[in-house]
Amino acid sequence: MLEALKKIFGGSSAKSSDLAHQRLKFVLLNDRTNISPEIMENIKNDIIQVISKYMEINQNAMEVSLENDSDSVALVASIPVSSVKQKNRRR
Amino acid sequence: MSEVIVITSGKGGVGKTTTTANLGVGLAIRGKKVALIDTDTGLRNLDLLLGLERRIVYTLVDVVQKRVGYGQALVRHKKYTDLFLLPTSQVADKTAIDPQEMLTIVQAMRNEFDYILIDCPAGIEQGFQTAVIGADWAIVVTMPEIAAVRDADKIIGKLQSENKNIKLVVNRIRPQMVKDGTMLDMTSIDDILSVDCIGQIPDDEKVVDSANRGIPVVEWKNSAAGSAYRDVVSRVLGEDVPFKPFETEGFFTRLKHVFGH
Ligand SMILES: Nc1ncnc2c1ncn2[C@@H]1O[C@H](COP(=O)(O)OP(=O)(O)OP(=O)(O)O)[C@@H](O)[C@H]1O
Ligand SMILES: [Mg+2]
Numbered sequence: 001m002l003e004a005l006k007k008i009f010g011g012s013s014a015k016s017s018d019l020a021h022q023r024l025k026f027v028l029l030n031d032r033t034n035i036s037p038e039i040m041e042n043i044k045n046d047i048i049q050v051i052s053k054y055m056e057i058n059q060n061a062m063e064v065s066l067e068n069d070s071d072s073v074a075l076v077a078s079i080p081v082s083s084v085k086q087k088n089r090r091r
Numbered sequence: 092m093s094e095v096i097v098i099t100s101g102k103g104g105v106g107k108t109t110t111t112a113n114l115g116v117g118l119a120i121r122g123k124k125v126a127l128i129d130t131d132t133g134l135r136n137l138d139l140l141l142g143l144e145r146r147i148v149y150t151l152v153d154v155v156q157k158r159v160g161y162g163q164a165l166v167r168h169k170k171y172t173d174l175f176l177l178p179t180s181q182v183a184d185k186t187a188i189d190p191q192e193m194l195t196i197v198q199a200m201r202n203e204f205d206y207i208l209i210d211c212p213a214g215i216e217q218g219f220q221t222a223v224i225g226a227d228w229a230i231v232v233t234m235p236e237i238a239a240v241r242d243a244d245k246i247i248g249k250l251q252s253e254n255k256n257i258k259l260v261v262n263r264i265r266p267q268m269v270k271d272g273t274m275l276d277m278t279s280i281d282d283i284l285s286v287d288c289i290g291q292i293p294d295d296e297k298v299v300d301s302a303n304r305g306i307p308v309v310e311w312k313n314s315a316a317g318s319a320y321r322d323v324v325s326r327v328l329g330e331d332v333p334f335k336p337f338e339t340e341g342f343f344t345r346l347k348h349v350f351g352h
Contacts (some may be wrong), residue, residue, distance in 0.1 A: 015272030020237045028244050030241040076303065 033066050033073045040064065047077060056082040095197055095207045095224035096327070101242030101249075103213030105234045106262035109298060110290075111210040112140040113317075114230075114307040117324030119174035120310065123205040126165065128197075130222040131212040132179040132187055141168065143176050143239045144304025152180040161200060175204075185218040197225030206327075215249060228256035231286065235275040241290045244284060260290035260323060266337035290317050290323040293337055 011062050044064045051057055058080040098111045108131070115127045120127035129137040132314035138144040154177075161177060168174040177200075180187065184312065200207055202289075211222035223229065229250050233243035250257050261280060277291060295316035301308045308317035309324065315337070325332045 017269070017272045017275050017279065020275050021283070024237055024240055024275075024279075024283050027241060031241065031245065032248065 029073055032067060033068075035066070043075075047079070051079060055084045058082050093201045093207055094200065094228075095209065095226045096230060097209040097211055097223050097255075098230045099211035099219065099222060099246055100213065100239075101215065101234045102233070102239045102246060105232050105239050106260075106292070107213075107232050108136045108140055108210050109294060109307075110230065110260055110262065110292075110320075110323075111137060111208050113307045113320040114324060114327065115174060115206075115208050116141070116171060116307045117320055118206050118208075118310040118327065119168070119171040121324060121328060122173070123328075124173045124203070125206045125208065126175045126177060126200055126204045128177045128186065128209045129179045130193070130209055132180065132218070133184045134212065135179050135181050138166075138178050138212050138230065139305060140302055141174075141176060143168065143178075144305075147178045150178050150180040150183075151196070152183045152187045154196060155188050158175075160212060163192035163198055185212065185216065185221070188221050190220045190224040193221045194225045198333070199234060205248045209282065215245070219246075219249075222249070223253065223255070226255060228258070230260055230289070231285075232259050232260045232262055233280070235261060235269070235280065237275070240275065240280060240283060240306075247284060253262055257286050258326075259286040260292065261288065262285050262290075263294040264291055264294045265294050265346060266339045270339050278347045289326040290319060290333060291334055291337075292319045292323075 044062065047064065048057065048059055048062070061080045063076075063078045065076055067074050096114075098107045098114070099109050111127055115125050118125045125329050127137060127141070129135050130151070131137075134137065140149060143166050146166050148166075149159045150282055151164065151240060152317045153159050154161045154164050165175040165177055168176070173242055197207060197209075208223075212218040216241045231250070233239045233244050247257055261277065261279075265274055277288065281288065295308065297308050297314040297315050299342060301311065301314075307320075308314040309320040311317040318335075322332045322335070
């Protein structure tokens with residue numbers, strides 16, 4: 001009954017306070033993980049150092065970024081490998 | 092030893108200065124010796140809210156530039172004689188006060204006061220750094236509005252990176268809207284910001300009236316905002332005060348609003 005009345009008078013069924021809550025959650029996920037390019041560059045260099053101990057990588061083609069989906073954030077790295085170092089090969 | 096608290100927000104116009112004035116008067120009423128420092132250089136307002144605008148001679152900028160000591164710039168409240176305002180300049184801009192200079196002044200003032208409250212300007216630029224540097228902890232003021240909560244989150248991040256303790260004050264709550272589901276409620280705000288809340292202040296016309304008069308609502312017995320600010324004062328003093336539920340409009344008052352005008 002009440003819902004029907006609400007529809008007649010044009011009130012939308014989703015409460016705007018809930019909508020604001022959801023939108024805030026999403027936007028803050030982005031805001032909070034929005035780290036500076038400088039720090040991103042540092043992360044990239046650190047990854048290069050670690051990986052280079054085990055394999056040769058193509059540093060120029062390497063990509064590191066933060067990616068969001070609806071409720072989580074992931075650090076995604078794409079690191080093209082040129083060759084695996086001798087001592088680390090499986091025999 | 093005194094406690095130095097900065098009142099900040101990120102977004103402008105959410106009630107920092109109103110909160111500073113009310114907390115200051117409230118603490119003075121409770122017998123504390125209090126100094127309020129306005130750091131909104133160029134856009135000062137704290138003097139107006141306290142009714143002290145005509146008694147300013149020297150400002151924070153004069154102190155920084157060593158024309159006078161801070162004691163000469165302090166304006167003593169007539170009614171609350173343990174309440175003092177250190178006003179800032181209305182003509183200079185934010186670059187006139189360097190954070191390090193501010194720190195020196197605040198440290199010097201510590202011996203003399205129980206509480207030093209610093210009213211921060213809006214934004215995250217130099218004015219923010221100047222206001223925050225000397226503070227032991229921070230009160231972040233926000234409103235139950237999507238943009239104000241987002242900006243509060245940004246400020247909270249900045250304060251955390253400077254290892255400041257943070258308490259939240261949510262201002263201008265409209266209980267009827269919260270009840271109708273058209274305004275963010277405290278549960279949602281807690282969920283998002285996860286900061287300990289020490290104040291829930293309703294939207295109250297008397298706040299505007301009190302600004303007109305230069306008498307903060309904290310001393311008004313019949314003001315809902317005033318009563319909420321008295322509770323904030325108690326919590327700052329370390330008392331465990333429960334949050335009172337707000338009165339919402341009853342059915343007949345609402346009918347009156349719908350049909351009345
Ligand atoms: N609880 C309240 N109820 C009604 N009006 C309020 C309330 N709190 C603040 N206001 C009004 O909101 C306006 C802004 O308040 P105030 O100046 O304290 O905000 P501010 O955060 O210091 O602003 P600024 O960022 O410009 O320094 C003022 O006009 C004030 O009267
Ligand atoms: Mg202000």
